Amino acid sequence: MADKIVILTGAGISAESGLGTFRDEGGLWAKHRIQDVATPEGFAHDPALVHGFYNARRAQAAEATPNPAHEALARLQRDWPGEVVIVTQNVDGLHEKAGAEVIHMHGALDSALCHACGHRWPAPPEMVVGEPCPACGAGAGRPDVVWFGEMPYHMDRIEEHLLTCDLFAAVGTSGKVYPAAGFVEEATFAGARTVELNLSDSDVSRIFQEHRVGPASRIVPEWVAALLRGIPSCA
Numbered sequence: 729m730a731d732k733i734v735i736l737t738g739a740g741i742s743a744e745s746g747l748g749t750f751r752d753e754g755g756l757w758a759k760h761r762i763q764d765v766a767t768p769e770g771f772a773h774d775p776a777l778v779h780g781f782y783n784a785r786r787a788q789a790a791e792a793t794p795n796p797a798h799e800a801l802a803r804l805q806r807d808w809p810g811e812v813v814i815v816t817q818n819v820d821g822l823h824e825k826a827g828a829e830v831i832h833m834h835g836a837l838d839s840a841l842c843h844a845c846g847h848r849w850p851a852p853p854e855m856v857v858g859e860p861c862p863a864c865g866a867g868a869g870r871p872d873v874v875w876f877g878e879m880p881y882h883m884d885r886i887e888e889h890l891l892t893c894d895l896f897a898a899v900g901t902s903g904k905v906y907p908a909a910g911f912v913e914e915a916t917f918a919g920a921r922t923v924e925l926n927l928s929d930s931d932v933s934r935i936f937q938e939h940r941v942g943p944a945s946r947i948v949p950e951w952v953a954a955l956l957r958g959i960p961s962c963a
Contacts (some may be wrong), residue, residue, distance in 0.1 A: 730893075736899070741948070747822075750783075801899075847861055898926070927943060
């Protein structure tokens with residue numbers, strides 16, 4: 729039985745809660761170029777556009793509720809006799825709403841960051857251009873979200889967990905964005921078993937030892953239930 733489980737979650741786990749992925753047609757992302765709303769250069773060029781985009785995402789996430797996949801992972805973290813570490817690429821806060829503790833490698837929509845002094849504080853529902861920092865007073869507030877070209881948060885902690893886990897699982901990830909796409913290789917190198925739970929194959933599916941395909945709201949609760957029953961083939 730696996731003592732320590734590390735789980736990486738991506739946008740696919742939140743899709744059934746009404747929060748779209750990069751590739752969904754008609755969603756927020758489909759209306760903007762990534763370089764315009766998810767890069768430091770985009771923010772420097774048009775901060776009003778970027779704030780408007782993340783204000784809309786923040787409002788959408790605030791209305792969303794966890795689905796059975798989020799709830800199942802929270803249950804696993806609560807009931808597993810060993811350690812369960814959840815690392816998420818998502819910024820929507822749905823894991824926390826379900827009762828889980830997570831490592832946010834890409835930041836969080838409900839947090840603001842001062843790019844002058846590095847102070848963080850709870851983001852208001854509507855951030856504006858020149859958002860004042862409560863610590864230094866500079867009008868340098870931005871969404872506390874990791875953009876393309878920036879270093880993800882907590883990488884040292886994540887690396888340590890990957891190198892000491894017995895089971896690594898990826899849920900709802902595309903395998904396109906690094907460094908997260910390389911986590912399965914690191915866990916494999918460390919001797920962990922690996923499983924991918926996804927709606928379809930990802931760019932790194934071939935590296936995983938086990939695959940479960942289907943909607944996250946179905947396959948994640950099934951997988952968690954099997955783990956908690958102690959079925960040897962699932963641990």
